[in-house]
Structure formats: structure tokens, C-alpha cells
Amino acid sequence: RDTDGTVLPSLPPGSLGWPVIGETFKLAVQKVNFFRERRRLYGRIFKTHLFGNPVIRVTGNKNVREILQGENKTVKSSYPSSIRTLLGPNALSMSEGLLHKSRKVQLMQYLSPEFLRKHRSGFVDLIDDHMLRWSSEPSVDIYLEIRALFTEMAAKFLVDIDILLETNRRIKELYQQFTDNIFSLPVNLPGFGLYKGLRAKKELKKIFAAIIEEKGGKVSEFPSLLQAYGADLDDYARPDDERLLDAIVELMWNASETVSSGAFAIIYHLTRNPAVLQKVREDIESQGIDNTSGPSYLDSVVKEALRVTPPVGGAYRKMNKSIGYTLPKNWTVICGFRDTHENDVTLSDPLEFNPDRWLQAPEGKDRAAFLTFGGGLRICPGKNYAMVVLRLFTRQLCNRFAWKFLTKDPELVLFPAPKPKHTLHACFFDKFGKAC
Numbered sequence: 327r328d329t330d331g332t333v334l335p336s337l338p339p340g341s342l343g344w345p346v347i348g349e350t351f352k353l354a355v356q357k358v359n360f361f362r363e364r365r366r367l368y369g370r371i372f373k374t375h376l377f378g379n380p381v382i383r384v385t386g387n388k389n390v391r392e393i394l395q396g397e398n399k400t401v402k403s404s405y406p407s408s409i410r411t412l413l414g415p416n417a418l419s420m421s422e423g424l425l426h427k428s429r430k431v432q433l434m435q436y437l438s439p440e441f442l443r444k445h446r447s448g449f450v451d452l453i454d455d456h457m458l459r460w461s462s463e464p465s466v467d468i469y470l471e472i473r474a475l476f477t478e479m480a481a482k483f484l485v486d487i488d489i490l491l492e493t494n495r496r497i498k499e500l501y502q503q504f505t506d507n508i509f510s511l512p513v514n515l516p517g518f519g520l521y522k523g524l525r526a527k528k529e530l531k532k533i534f535a536a537i538i539e540e541k542g543g544k545v546s547e548f549p550s551l552l553q554a555y556g557a558d559l560d561d562y563a564r565p566d567d568e569r570l571l572d573a574i575v576e577l578m579w580n581a582s583e584t585v586s587s588g589a590f591a592i593i594y595h596l597t598r599n600p601a602v603l604q605k606v607r608e609d610i611e612s613q614g615i616d617n618t619s620g621p622s623y624l625d626s627v628v629k630e631a632l633r634v635t636p637p638v639g640g641a642y643r644k645m646n647k648s649i650g651y652t653l654p655k656n657w658t659v660i661c662g663f664r665d666t667h668e669n670d671v672t673l674s675d676p677l678e679f680n681p682d683r684w685l686q687a688p689e690g691k692d693r694a695a696f697l698t699f700g701g702g703l704r705i706c707p708g709k710n711y712a713m714v715v716l717r718l719f720t721r722q723l724c725n726r727f728a729w730k731f732l733t734k735d736p737e738l739v740l741f742p743a744p745k746p747k748h749t750l751h752a753c754f755f756d757k758f759g760k761a762c
């Protein structure tokens with residue numbers, strides 16, 4: 327108790343590190359091992375200090391779900407200030423209350439099952455175009471190529487703009503800089519991450535403004551999806567309107583970085599598990615390429631890749647009120663998705679890539695923790711789009727192509743999103759075409 331008799335929260339174990347900086351630099355160096363090590367030392371709930379704020383890290387399926395379900399009651403979404411600055415004040419993910427609700431409904435209505443059905447063959451054609459090009463080259467930088475594919479897909483089907491290959495290269499580089507600096511100290515000075523991220527965003531906006539200018543289209547003709555992201559699409563808005571450009575940057579970031587990381591995880595796990603690849607091929611053969619009749623083995627492969635290697639490692643919340651003594655009001659809470667999957671107590675082999683576990687799941691139930699798309703009011707609104715395009719990606723990849731990584735057992739980095747640690751070349755061939 328304090329001297330005035332108030333009960334002081336008994337904070338969970340952990341260290342707050344240095345004043346102001348806390349343990350941010352340690353996280354920058356250790357990346358995902360920062361959380362793994364502390365989890366081992368302190369258990370499922372521990373304190374630290376990151377990006378200028380005291381933080382409690384929470385893992386465990388039940389704990390995390392309880393926090394995510396408490397949106398607007400016990401917690402509210404609260405990204406680190408570097409993300410808030412980089413996405414800007416109008417960002418959909420930063421919006422709150424009724425505005426958040428109405429924008430999210432608009433986004434989910436836009437990305438309806440009908441929208442996904444309508445564009446299915448367009449998605450397949452684009453995937454085929456890219457994969458055929460991969461197979462026509464001696465080898466390709468696989469992670470960059472996957473990002474080019476999903477950047478073009480997001481631009482074409484969600485923003486309604488075409489991106490040329492050359493411009494796509496620059497856009498990918500800039501988004502990489504943006505993503506690499508999304509978690510940084512809130513210091514906008516040369517040499518600091520936030521400065522680099524803002525510089526990348528400025529150039530992205532310039533590129534998108536030029537594409538819009540070239541398109542010559544009226545702003546009002548852009549998909550209403552952008553309104554959900556905060557763009558003002560009335561007739562008087564100009565193509566270089568800041569809100570429109572912010573909306574495009576956020577939407578393209580949401581729809582390409584995570585999906586690309588997921589697609590890379592799929593090809594990575596399939597390469598390491600030839601028996602699974604063989605089973606997917608048999609599954610496609612027995613069900614036909616256009617199978618639309620319910621979940622298949624291929625669906626389990628996609629889900630398992632997203633469980634073992636989730637593109638988003640966790641979620642940020644601020645406590646509106648204390649929960650017990652361990653989660654005090656006003657503290658930041660980071661819910662660990664990846665850690666929860668890695669330490670899933672319901673599984674004997676949580677680190678194993680085993681798609682079969684989803685087929686054994688009782689009807690309508692998850693057999694393993696699956697927090698890849700979050701939960702509660704902030705659950706990912708792009709989930710259905712992501713699952714559809716990742717299934718089509720996997721289907722085309724396995725059915726038409728064979729491939730080989732030119733590095734044996736490539737290392738991954740998992741933070742901020744999983745990708746190969748070093749440039750990873752892969753050689754592709756069309757199963758009906760040339761040999762590798």
C-alpha cells in the first residue's frame with residue numbers, strides 16, 4: 327500500500343531498462359528473441375519499457391483473447407507513437423468509436439464474398455502472369471517477387487490503379503523502409519527510424535500522386551473502399567489530396583506487406599515439407615482446380631503456415647481500467663500472437679508445421695490457438711481477402727509449378743514481419759515447360 331492507503335499495483339516481473347529509452351534498443355538488436363528470452367525468464371506476463379512507454383507483454387490464448395474482447399471497455403487500441411505518426415491522424419486503424427465502426431463496416435461490405443468471387447479469375451490471371459515470369463528467368467529473388475505480386479494485386483483490385491514493373495520496384499523498396507521503421511523511437515531527426523519511415527512515406531505519396539495524375543481519373547471515380555480509409559472522394563477533391571494519398575499508403579501497406587509475408591511463409595514451409603507439397607497436389611487433383619466445396623487440405627496448409635509464421639506478431643492496447651493488480655490503468659499492453667502460438671499449451675508440438683492438425687479439429691472449432699488475424703472489435707477486416715488470395719496463390723503454385731530454393735535451409739527474420747534474413751533466390755519451372 328502507498329502512504330495514503332491506496333493499493334499499489336503489484337506489477338508483473340521484468341525490467342523497465344533505462345529512463346526514456348527503456349529496453350527499445352535491446353528489442354531492436356534481439357528482435358523476436360527479446361520477447362522469447364523474457365518469456366522464458368518471467369513467464370507469460372511480464373513488464374518492459376518500449377518506444378517511450380512502460381509496457382506489459384501478455385501471452386497465452388485465454389489471456390490475449392480476454393484483452394482483445396475488452397476493446398472500448400477495459401482496453402482501447404493504442405499503437406506506438408511511431409506507427410501513429412507514420413500512418414497519420416486519419417488512419418482507419420487509429421480511428422475510434424462510431425467513426426471506427428462505420429469505416430470498418432464500409433470496408434468489410436466492400437470486401438464482400440461477392441467482390442472476392444467477381445475478381446477470382448482476375449486474381450488467378452495476375453498470379454499466373456507473375457509465376458510464369460518467374461519460371462522464364464534463371465532464378466528470382468523470391469521474397470521481392472512475392473511482394474511485387476501482392477503490391478500489384480492490391481493496387482489493381484483495391485485502389486484501381488496499374489503499377490508498372492519499374493515503379494513497383496521502387497514502391498517495394500519504400501514500403502520495406504516504411505515497415506522496417508514502423509517500430510522506432512518517437513524521434514524525427516536524421517538517422518532515426520521515424521525520420522527514415524516518414525521520408526519513405528513522402529516519396530510513396532509522390533509516386534501515387536503521379537500515377538493518379540497519369541490516370542487522369544476523377545477522384546470521385548476511385549473505389550469507395552478508400553473512403554473507409556479516410557479519403558474524401560467528393561468531386562472537388564484533387565488527385566494530390568493529402569487524405570487520399572494517406573488512405574492509399576495505408577491501404578496498400580495493409581493489403582500487401584502482411585499478405586506477402588503470409589505467401590512467403592507458405593512457400594517456405596512447402597519447400598521444407600515435400601510430403602505436404604505432394605499431398606496438396608493430390609488434393610488439388612482429386613478435388614479439381616476450381617474446388618469451391620468447403621475446406622480442403624490446401625486450406626489447412628495456408629492456415630498452418632499463418633499459425634507457425636504469423637505476419638503480425640502482436641497487438642497494442644492501452645488499459646482503460648486496471649485488471650487485477652497486474653494490468654494497471656493507462657499502461658500499454660502488447661498481446662503476443664506469435665509467442666502464444668509458439669507456446670500453445672494445448673499442443674504437444676506447437677513449433678511443428680503440421681497442416682493435418684486442422685483437419686482433425688472438431689467441427690467449427692480451432693484445435694490450436696490461432697490469433698493471426700487478431701480478435702474482438704479490432705479483428706482484421708482484410709481476413710477474407712487475404713485468405714482467398716493466399717489460397718489461390720498456393721493452388722496455382724502447387725498445381726502448375728515446381729521450384730527450388732538456391733539456399734539450403736534459409737534463415738528467417740520474424741520481426742516486424744517474417745521474411746528471409748538474406749536474399750533468397752529460387753528457381754521456378756512451369757510443370758509443363760522448361761526444366762530448372
Ligand code: HEM
Pocket residue numbers: 403418419420430577580581582584585588636637638640641642697698699700701703704705706707708709711712
Ligand atoms: C495475411 C494477411 C493479414 C494479416 C495476418 C493481418 C493481421 C491483422 C491483425 C492481427 C490485425 C489486428 C491488429 C490489432 O488487433 O490491433 C489487423 C488489423 C487490420 N487489418 Fe489486417 N491482416 C492481413 C491482411 C489485411 C488486408 C488484406 C487488409 C486490407 C485490405 C487489412 C486491413 C487491416 C486493417 C484496416 C486493420 C485495422 C482494423 C481495426 O483497427 O479495426 N489486413 N490485421
